[in-house]
Amino acid sequence: MKQHYKVVILGGGSGGIAVASRLAKKVSLKNKILIIDHADYHAFQPSWPLVGSGAEKKEHTRKKMRRVVPHGAEFMQHKVSRIQPIERLVTLDHGQTVSYDFLVVALGIQLDFDQIEGLTETLGKNNVCTNYLYDYVDYTYDTLRHVTAGNVIATKPNSPIKGGVAPENSLFTFHDFFHKQGVRDVKLMLRSGNHTLFPVEKYRDTLIELFTQKQIDYTLNDELVKVDGPRQTATFFNYQNRTTTEVPFSMLLVTPPMSAPDIIKESTLADEAGWLDVNPFTLQHVRHQNIFGIGDCTNLPTVKMGAAVRKQAHILPKNLISQMKGRKLKAHYTGMTACPIATEYGEAIMAEFDYSLKPKETLPFNQARNSKFLYLFKKRLLPIMYWYGMLKGRS
Ligand SMILES: Cc1cc2nc3c(=O)[nH]c(=O)nc-3n(C[C@H](O)[C@H](O)[C@H](O)COP(=O)(O)OP(=O)(O)OC[C@H]3O[C@@H](n4cnc5c(N)ncnc54)[C@H](O)[C@@H]3O)c2cc1C
Numbered sequence: 001m002k003q004h005y006k007v008v009i010l011g012g013g014s015g016g017i018a019v020a021s022r023l024a025k026k027v028s029l030k031n032k033i034l035i036i037d038h039a040d041y042h043a044f045q046p047s048w049p050l051v052g053s054g055a056e057k058k059e060h061t062r063k064k065m066r067r068v069v070p071h072g073a074e075f076m077q078h079k080v081s082r083i084q085p086i087e088r089l090v091t092l093d094h095g096q097t098v099s100y101d102f103l104v105v106a107l108g109i110q111l112d113f114d115q116i117e118g119l120t121e122t123l124g125k126n127n128v129c130t131n132y133l134y135d136y137v138d139y140t141y142d143t144l145r146h147v148t149a150g151n152v153i154a155t156k157p158n159s160p161i162k163g164g165v166a167p168e169n170s171l172f173t174f175h176d177f178f179h180k181q182g183v184r185d186v187k188l189m190l191r192s193g194n195h196t197l198f199p200v201e202k203y204r205d206t207l208i209e210l211f212t213q214k215q216i217d218y219t220l221n222d223e224l225v226k227v228d229g230p231r232q233t234a235t236f237f238n239y240q241n242r243t244t245t246e247v248p249f250s251m252l253l254v255t256p257p258m259s260a261p262d263i264i265k266e267s268t269l270a271d272e273a274g275w276l277d278v279n280p281f282t283l284q285h286v287r288h289q290n291i292f293g294i295g296d297c298t299n300l301p302t303v304k305m306g307a308a309v310r311k312q313a314h315i316l317p318k319n320l321i322s323q324m325k326g327r328k329l330k331a332h333y334t335g336m337t338a339c340p341i342a343t344e345y346g347e348a349i350m351a352e353f354d355y356s357l358k359p360k361e362t363l364p365f366n367q368a369r370n371s372k373f374l375y376l377f378k379k380r381l382l383p384i385m386y387w388y389g390m391l392k393g394r395s
Pocket residue numbers: 010011012013014015016036037038039044045046047048049078079080081106107108109131132162163164166261263294295296297304305306307308309338339340
């Protein structure tokens with residue numbers, strides 16, 4: 001394998017593969033692109049809440065990494081341990097270095113499970129679940145099927161997260177599940193460290209309506225800080241009244257705190273909060289013209305979703321090629337993102353908006369209302385569009 005590539009892409013997730021596919025179609029870049037990722041598999045993560053609700057099989061959500069690497073790009077399976085933008089070098093976990101002319105950073109978001117006291121030792125046991133790790137996602141449905149009473153709590157941290165509405169989505173399908181099973185003695189609740197349910201008013205109103213209709217309690221500004229698995233209690237710190245409460249649970253669905261990958265935080269590429277510091281429109285790094293960023297690891301002020309990455313993947317390759325040719329960067333990302341939310345088995349809504357935080361819906365009906373089509377879209381069409389469109393550089 002070579003030591004130098006025209007383009008090196010860090011991360012073979014949604015953003016990394018989508019960008020590689022588009023760049024590899026350029027004759028001038030064929031076999032000059034390297035993707036580096038330590039993972040064996042590439043997963044379609046948006047299906048994980050469906051797996052946790054028993055509506056999808058987890059094996060259907062991932063493929064071997066080598067199957068998604070496009071022709072014309074090479075793949076190196078290693079963890080990146082250091083980025084040196086001035087030297088144009090990246091160092092891998094076994095000490096090898098690779099140099100580049102252009103760098104695309106697509107390292108995703110870091111899951112900080114260890115920030116919650118007691119969580120890592122009890123995850124996957126004592127009815128403590130998460131839909132954020134492939135290995136644990138079927139435990140969510142196993143637990144759901146055995147709960148007959150008590151508090152079923154979904155948590156959300158105060159930090160930015162990927163898949164922004166996944167916990168709400170799960171609570172809605174859990175509600176439907178219990179209803180259909182005739183389980184009446186459970187109390188569903190959302191405990192969120194955020195100060196708002198959703199950044200866009202129209203969809204926030206729908207979520208509030210749905211929580212009220214389904215009698216799901218929600219508490220904002222309430223951060224999960226400790227889990228006692230054997231005693232099945234969760235402790236929350238409330239940012240508003242500065243109090244701590246301990247709540248018993250029969251099922252706890254944790255969305256962990258998240259942050260930028262340490263390797264970005266520790267580099268000179270980060271902003272003050274640790275995210276990759278890019279221009280929100282061109283996706284070019286604000287200090288290094290030969291570096292671009294995409295997806296969850298960036299400081300783009302939008303909700304971190306695969307749908308946002310899909311739009312960014314149209315912009316980044318165009319601007320990268322303009323930069324190579326010394327031309328002006330003309331392609332602009334508008335912040336478009338989309339959040340499909342199953343409201344029960346067979347029904348969904350879909351928030352769609354841009355940097356203005358105003359709805360920008362693409363379908364010819366009100367996307368904040370229950371729709372069977374949107375559920376089918378989320379469950380069946382999106383994975384097809386993802387594997388055969390976005391990852392192939394076609395949509
Ligand atoms: C439960 C859940 C529900 C979701 N629901 C939705 C949804 O309904 N709709 C939607 O659009 N999006 C949803 N998402 C979000 C979506 O999956 C992400 O926003 C998207 O995958 C981000 O793409 P990315 O390329 O930035 O990161 P990723 O796809 O996560 O890829 C990052 C890659 O970087 C690699 N990597 C990280 N560190 C290193 C390192 N040091 N060295 C080498 N490789 C490294 C990783 O192995 C990974 O392959 C959901 C996500 C989850 C987990």
